[in-house]
Amino acid sequence: MQKFWRTALMVAGFGGIVALSLWFGLKTPFFPVAASGEAELSDELFRRMAVIAGVLFCLVQGALLVSMVRFRQRPGDNGDGLAEKENVLLEFAWTAAPVAIVLWLSIASFDVYNVMHHDEAAASTPFAHHHMGMATAQASEAPGTSAVTPEDLTAPDANTLRVEVQGMQYAWIFSYPGTEVTTGELHVPVGRRVRLDIHASDVIHSFWVPQLRIKQDAVPGMDTHLEFTPTVPGEYPVVCAELCGSYHGGMRTQMIVHTVDEFGTWLQTAQAEAQVQPPTIAAIQP
Numbered sequence: 001m002q003k004f005w006r007t008a009l010m011v012a013g014f015g016g017i018v019a020l021s022l023w024f025g026l027k028t029p030f031f032p033v034a035a036s037g038e039a040e041l042s043d044e045l046f047r048r049m050a051v052i053a054g055v056l057f058c059l060v061q062g063a064l065l066v067s068m069v070r071f072r073q074r075p076g077d078n079g080d081g082l083a084e085k086e087n088v089l090l091e092f093a094w095t096a097a098p099v100a101i102v103l104w105l106s107i108a109s110f111d112v113y114n115v116m117h118h119d120e121a122a123a124s125t126p127f128a129h130h131h132m133g134m135a136t137a138q139a140s141e142a143p144g145t146s147a148v149t150p151e152d153l154t155a156p157d158a159n160t161l162r163v164e165v166q167g168m169q170y171a172w173i174f175s176y177p178g179t180e181v182t183t184g185e186l187h188v189p190v191g192r193r194v195r196l197d198i199h200a201s202d203v204i205h206s207f208w209v210p211q212l213r214i215k216q217d218a219v220p221g222m223d224t225h226l227e228f229t230p231t232v233p234g235e236y237p238v239v240c241a242e243l244c245g246s247y248h249g250g251m252r253t254q255m256i257v258h259t260v261d262e263f264g265t266w267l268q269t270a271q272a273e274a275q276v277q278p279p280t281i282a283a284i285q286p
């Protein structure tokens, strides 16, 4: 009978730990606003990890606490304790369980990674080729005008918006291929898929926008990219997340997510300005 109660207590304790971990993991209060379509993917992954970590934390700390109290040295006890040699089942379990968890987490993480880092083949759909072909044709017909008009970039069925991102000590420079627009702030329309092609001029930087849950290293000599769909208009901080020099902490700018109309207006203004004067963007050089 005593064995029954001991088992019942252990099962109840484990149930309590799981419930506590679920509550902590699913209600995790650490996230800023989720402003992209992909944010939920990484948040969900984080919550699952938090639940698993919560269970493991409680189990390990609980076992420590129970052992400290139950198996403490009693007065007058100078023995060596139990001569426990091995427990094959236990050793197998504590090896197999972490292997299974890590494998599952790797696969789940890779799924999320794949959504945010399309490869070149996936990005260049036949429609993209068609659209780019049209833009080139327009440019050759009317030399001197921009290949891509604001209407092209804001049309509801328009392609993924491509932006070239250049990281350098200590600034981010954004240019919009097909237009002459180059800016120090990233402007994008809400609800449209955006592809950033990321480069670095000098050392490794990392393009990070916490509210959109996107982060990608910018590596000299290597092209990296990110894809996402902003869902909430607003201004979000762009932060360099890779220590890149003495002014690394100042390597910040803004991502402005516009409504579609606002973006069209911004692009028109920026193009008009670009034609009047070539872009002058100063990076801070110590």
Ligand SMILES: [Cu+2]
Residues within 6 Å of the ligand: 167, 168, 170, 204, 205, 206, 240, 241, 242, 243, 244, 248, 251
């Ligand atoms: Cu940097």
